[in-house]
Amino acid sequence: MESPRGTAIRPNQEIAATGSELVPCPICGSEKTRLFRTDVTDLEYFVDPLRDLLIQKCGECESQFLNPRPTESELPRFYPSDYHAYNENHSRVARMLVEARARSRARFYGRLIEDRPGSIFDVGTGDCRHFDELRRFIDLECAGVEIQSEIAAKGRARGYEILEGTLEAADLTDHVGKYHVVSMNHVLEHVIEPRTMLERAHDLLRPGGHLIGQLPTVTSWESRLFGRNWGGYHYPRHLQIPSRSGLANLLKDLGFQTVRVRSAPHIQTTISLQNTLVRWGWRPRMQYGKTPIYSGLLVAALPYETVAWLCDKGGIVDFKAQKSRS
Ligand SMILES: [Zn+2]
Numbered sequence: 008m009e010s011p012r013g014t015a016i017r018p019n020q021e022i023a024a025t026g027s028e029l030v031p032c033p034i035c036g037s038e039k040t041r042l043f044r045t046d047v048t049d050l051e052y053f054v055d056p057l058r059d060l061l062i063q064k065c066g067e068c069e070s071q072f073l074n075p076r077p078t079e080s081e082l083p084r085f086y087p088s089d090y091h092a093y094n095e096n097h098s099r100v101a102r103m104l105v106e107a108r109a110r111s112r113a114r115f116y117g118r119l120i121e122d123r124p125g126s127i128f129d130v131g132t133g134d135c136r137h138f139d140e141l142r143r144f145i146d147l148e149c150a151g152v153e154i155q156s157e158i159a160a161k162g163r164a165r166g167y168e169i170l171e172g173t174l175e176a177a178d179l180t181d182h183v184g185k186y187h188v189v190s191m192n193h194v195l196e197h198v199i200e201p202r203t204m205l206e207r208a209h210d211l212l213r214p215g216g217h218l219i220g221q222l223p224t225v226t227s228w229e230s231r232l233f234g235r236n237w238g239g240y241h242y243p244r245h246l247q248i249p250s251r252s253g254l255a256n257l258l259k260d261l262g263f264q265t266v267r268v269r270s271a272p273h274i275q276t277t278i279s280l281q282n283t284l285v286r287w288g289w290r291p292r293m294q295y296g297k298t299p300i301y302s303g304l305l306v307a308a309l310p311y312e313t314v315a316w317l318c319d320k321g322g323i324v325d326f327k328a329q330k331s332r333s
Contacts, residue, residue, distance in 0.1 A: 030074050032065035033201055033246070034253040039066035042074075047235050047242040050282040051296035052087050056243040068253030071225050073246050076199060085244045091295040092133065092193075098302045104274065109137065113144035119217045120147070120187045128152075128182060128211050130174045130191040130204070135162035150186075152177050175203045179211060186211050191220040196245040205261050215332040218263060221271050221325050226251040228315055229276055229322030236286050238278030239322050254326060263328035270321035276308040277301060279322070 031038045043064035049055075056077070063074040077085070116127065122145070129151035132138070138149040150168040153159035162169040170177045174191075175198065189208045195201050208218050223239030224230070225248050230237050239248055249257070251268045258266045281298055291298045298304075315321040 034070040035068040037067035050285040069250040070253040109140040117145045125187040127188040128186045131194040212330040227322040228320045233279040236282040238275045258328045266328040270319045271323045271325040273323035277305040280304045
């Protein structure tokens with residue numbers, strides 16, 4: 008359902024028109040929420056969610072989330088077979104950035120495990136080639152969970168213990184209290200029950216262990232600048248996009264200590280720029296959600312991304328939190 012541009016959205020009427028009820032905030036639980044956007048579409052893969060999923064905003068923590076909440080059975084159709092996370096076909100510029108990220112992650116994880124042998128559980132492992140990368144630099148025992156069964160099999164073929172499914176539903180009997188680090192990069196925004204997922208991550212950690220992750224945040228210049236074309240919506244695949252304070256308070260609420268949320272060096276603005284062009288009607292052939300000029304847009308976005316990162320106002324944040332030592 009499209010709302011006429013330039014007219015004020017009248018939440019009650021819009022909600023009534025779709026038959027949806029306002030739902031509580033999946034980040035802070037508040038019922039003080041309102042309809043925020045009705046005009047978001049998938050400008051990367053053109054997936055049709057088959058029913059109107061609106062974007063609601065929390066009046067307490069300002070996180071944004073889909074309403075009605077998608078169900079488990081709806082999610083697979085949101086991820087087409089050429090979804091970028093399943094493909095490693097990066098451009099040369101992107102490959103350089105991926106390599107630089109692997110090195111910087113290894114240094115960071117090394118500090119977390121205090122440069123001793125350590126263990127990590129990754130949520131959404133993919134094919135585990137990042138484990139191979141990390142182990143080039145640090146002594147790390149690696150395990151995790153992956154939702155796509157063929158991709159989980161690739162991880163197991165590399166020799167890692169990879170559970171199949173979601174962290175929320177997985178049998179964690181052999182894993183509870185075992186890990187120095189639990190990582191979740193670009194996962195929390197994709198799951199139906201983010202709170203349950205973080206609770207289970209807490210269970211996996213040893214006392215004093217670290218939870219780390221990365222995700223988009225609505226508390227950013229980029230979100231304001233690009234509005235409905237913002238890459239962080241990744242509509243309809245991002246079921247919630249927390250505010251920075253909403254995320255930090257949720258982690259504290261679950262018993263995590265020394266919670267830190269900070270802008271991450273990232274290139275999401277490339278997608279926001281691309282979305283804007285596609286919204287204007289440009290329709291080139293796209294592959295893996297990317298137009299042929301993606302690399303050019305990336306180079307154009309880098310100066311902005313650098314400034315936003317230095318000012319701590321970027322559209323992607325890293326979070327870090329520690330389980331109590333006692
Ligand atoms: Zn909230």
